[in-house]
Amino acid sequence: MKKLEVFGANKLRGQIKISGSKNASLPILAATLLSNKKVFLTNLPKVNDIETMLLVLKSLGSFVKRYKDQLIIDNYNQKKKFASYNLVKTMRAGILVLGPLLAKLGEAKVSLPGGCAIGTRPIDIHLKALSKLGVKYKIIQGYVYAKAPNGLVGAKIKFSKISVGATENLIIAACFAKGITILSNCAIEPEICDLVNFLKKMGCNLKWISKRSIKIQGVEKTNEVTYNVMADRIEAGTYLIAGALTGGNLKIKGIEPKIIKTEIKILKKIGVKIKEKKNEINILETKKIKNINIKTAPYPGFPTDLQAQIMVLLCKANKKSFIKEEIFENRFMHVAELNRMGAKISIKGNKAIVEGKIKFAAAELMATDLRASVSLILAALSANGKSVINRIYHLDRGYENIEKKLKKVGANIRRVN
Ligand code: UD1
Numbered sequence: 386m387k388k389l390e391v392f393g394a395n396k397l398r399g400q401i402k403i404s405g406s407k408n409a410s411l412p413i414l415a416a417t418l419l420s421n422k423k424v425f426l427t428n429l430p431k432v433n434d435i436e437t438m439l440l441v442l443k444s445l446g447s448f449v450k451r452y453k454d455q456l457i458i459d460n461y462n463q464k465k466k467f468a469s470y471n472l473v474k475t476m477r478a479g480i481l482v483l484g485p486l487l488a489k490l491g492e493a494k495v496s497l498p499g500g501c502a503i504g505t506r507p508i509d510i511h512l513k514a515l516s517k518l519g520v521k522y523k524i525i526q527g528y529v530y531a532k533a534p535n536g537l538v539g540a541k542i543k544f545s546k547i548s549v550g551a552t553e554n555l556i557i558a559a560c561f562a563k564g565i566t567i568l569s570n571c572a573i574e575p576e577i578c579d580l581v582n583f584l585k586k587m588g589c590n591l592k593w594i595s596k597r598s599i600k601i602q603g604v605e606k607t608n609e610v611t612y613n614v615m616a617d618r619i620e621a622g623t624y625l626i627a628g629a630l631t632g633g634n635l636k637i638k639g640i641e642p643k644i645i646k647t648e649i650k651i652l653k654k655i656g657v658k659i660k661e662k663k664n665e666i667n668i669l670e671t672k673k674i675k676n677i678n679i680k681t682a683p684y685p686g687f688p689t690d691l692q693a694q695i696m697v698l699l700c701k702a703n704k705k706s707f708i709k710e711e712i713f714e715n716r717f718m719h720v721a722e723l724n725r726m727g728a729k730i731s732i733k734g735n736k737a738i739v740e741g742k743i744k745f746a747a748a749e750l751m752a753t754d755l756r757a758s759v760s761l762i763l764a765a766l767s768a769n770g771k772s773v774i775n776r777i778y779h780l781d782r783g784y785e786n787i788e789k790k791l792k793k794v795g796a797n798i799r800r801v802n
Contacts, residue, residue, distance in 0.1 A: 389774040389788065391765035392797035393747060396670075397633035399794035401624045403640045404430040404785040406617040408478075408690075409576035412553040413583045413614060414438045415481035417458045418445065419489055419561060420587060424458045425611040430620075430785045433778075437476045441468055445482065470496035470527060476782070480508055481550065483529065484558030487520055491533045497524065506713075510544055510551040517542045518555075518562050539564035539603055547572050547597075547683040553580055559601040560589040569598040574684040575644045579615045586610050616640045619690045620784060621666065622648045623759055626694045627791070628668030629657040630701065630767050635794060637666045647685055651677065651695070655702065676702040676741055680709035693719045693760035700728045701767075702741035710735045719757035722750045726764050726772075747772040755783045762787070766796055 405428035415438070417424045429435055439449050439456075446463040449456065466486055473479030473496040486493035498506065508529075512522055515531065517540045522531040539562045544551060552572040557580070559566035571577070573596065581591050581599070587610040590602040621640040628635035629652060642649060642661040649666070653659055655677050658669035676699065681689040689712040699706040700723070710716050717737055720730045726748050729740035747770035752758035758780040765772035777800075780787060788798050 386775065387777055388801050389762065389777050390799050390801055391762060391772045391774065393745075393766050393768040393770065393772070395631065395766075395795045395797060397628055397631045397635055397766070397791070397794040397796060400636040400638055401790050401794060402638045403616045403621045403624075405614040406430070406576055406579070407432055407434055407783050408574070408619070409579040409615050410435055411438055411478040412481050412557065412576070412580045413612065414442060414458070415478070415485055415553075416557045416580060416584060416587075418442070418447070418460060418463060418482060418485035419557065420607040420610075421461045421463070422607060422609040424587070424609070426456045426458070426614060427454055427612070428614040429456055430617060432781065432783050432785050434476050434478065434782045437472060438478065441472045441479055441482060444469065444472060445486070464490065466490050466493045468493070468495040472496075473498055477506055478550065480511065481554055481557070483511065483531065484515065484554035487515065487531055487533050488537055488558045488561035491536060493529070493531050495529050495531075497527050497529060508550070510546060510548045511554045514542050514544065514551060514555045515558060518558060518566065537562035537603075539566040539601070541567045542569070544568070544570040549574055549577065552577055556580060556584070556591070556599065556601065560584055560591070560604060562601070562603045564603055566601045566603070567594070567598060568601070571597045571599055572683055573597055575615060575618060583610070583612045586612055615644075618645045619688065621645060622688070622691045623694050623763075623784075624790075625652060625657075625659070625666060625668055626691070626698050627763055627766060629671045629674070630698050630763055632670055632672065633668070633794070634670055635668045637668070639664060640666060642666050647687055648691060651679060651687060655699070674698060674702045674741075676704040676706040678707040681711050683712070689713055689716060690756050692716060693756045694763055696730065696737060696739055697723065697760050697763045699739045700730070700741065700743040700745070700764075702739075704741050706739045706741065708737045708739060710737070718753035719760045722757070722761055723764055725750070726768060728764070746770070749773045750775065752776045752779045755779050759784060759787070762798070766791070
């Protein structure tokens with residue numbers, strides 16, 4: 386099994402170009418199922434979750450072709466309604482095909498995504514909302530069998546809790562529902578706005594009517610569309626933290642600072658020196674990190690997907706910090722490994738108490754999930770000596786060319802068998 390070897394502790398200097406957003410690409414790919422015209426997508430990241438979603442689409446009958454830097458999806462002959470466990474088990478976003486299949490074909494059998502390292506991750510909110518659009522479903526042997534005998538019919542739906550995936554599934558489904566759907570208490574992550582922009586460009590009729598409410602007027606067909614996926618704000622945040630942690634000077638290119646303004650504000654507050662330009666964020670040599678208390682929250686709050694990374698940085702703060710994880714119940718898997726590197730982090734329920742002034746020691750480590758893996762790389766980048774990170778398949782799900790990007794800015798990192 387492949388591993389990463391990281392030799393710390395070099396200051397990172399230079400430019401890093403941010404890839405397309407994984408979490409925006411996944412729902413957009415699922416939404417292409419609505420169409421029977423060609424869809425041309427650019428800026429999809431080259432990561433394994435995207436490959437998995439393309440396998441799901443192909444298994445459903447989509448025709449997928451790459452031409453230069455474009456991905457062309459043609460669903461003129463897409464008629465299959467079955468997404469198997471083997472494909473959906475590795476990636477929870479597989480459940481996003483449920484909404485479009487029901488909307489277009491009136492029927493679907495999709496595997497339940499199951500739990501994962503960071504929590505149980507149910508889909509009750511997706512199912513409850515779909516049933517309000519007229520869907521009848523049963524869960525049998527790990528599969529959702531769903532039907533819309535009279536087609537989907539628009540409705541007023543208020544989500545009981547903010548969910549990114551449920552908001553996406555329902556937005557996509559409602560585009561083909563008869564009449565008007567109003568969804569409220571929606572997640573408003575930038576990736577959801579990107580999905581909405583894509584759907585609009587494809588000919589769907591959607592309009593935000595308040596901060597967390599969207600009005601969708603059903604349509605019957607879509608247009609051919611070309612769309613450029615937004616940049617990955619979590620990848621950008623990860624490299625900003627890498628720059629701050631190593632006391633380097635990094636230019637993070639291809640991301641609009643305004644989509645990560647909460648993260649930038651927090652980084653500035655703890656002493657990270659940052660300059661913002663239109664499509665670039667510059668991290669300047671940072672010498673001192675101050676402690677802070679933060680909690681993760683739905684956008685525009687601090688993202689749970691950057692919690693592990695900022696925890697590594699806070700290990701360097703002058704004093705104790707507190708991090709409250711409000712989104713997932715079990716998202717502190719990285720803590721045990723960071724403590725093996727010399728961190729002093731204790732967990733009380735959903736709170737992590739992070740002692741400052743830590744000098745990380747290199748170690749052999751085990752990655753447990755996508756963001757946990759990258760937090761171990763960050764800690765290893767700032768530790769003297771050689772660290773080895775095992776189970777990096779988690780990392781390959783969501784970070785494009787991470788070793789290449791880090792090497793280019795001076796990190797000593799390599800992939801070994
Ligand atoms: C998405 C992101 C993930 C990010 C998360 C929160 C993608 C592909 N993944 O995941 O990277 O960490 O948003 O920002 O975009 N929940 C329920 N019932 C449901 C659905 C969700 O109880 O039906 C709970 C979840 O267990 C979790 C919380 O709601 O505790 C938020 O989950 P959700 O926003 O749905 O996350 P995902 O869409 O799975």
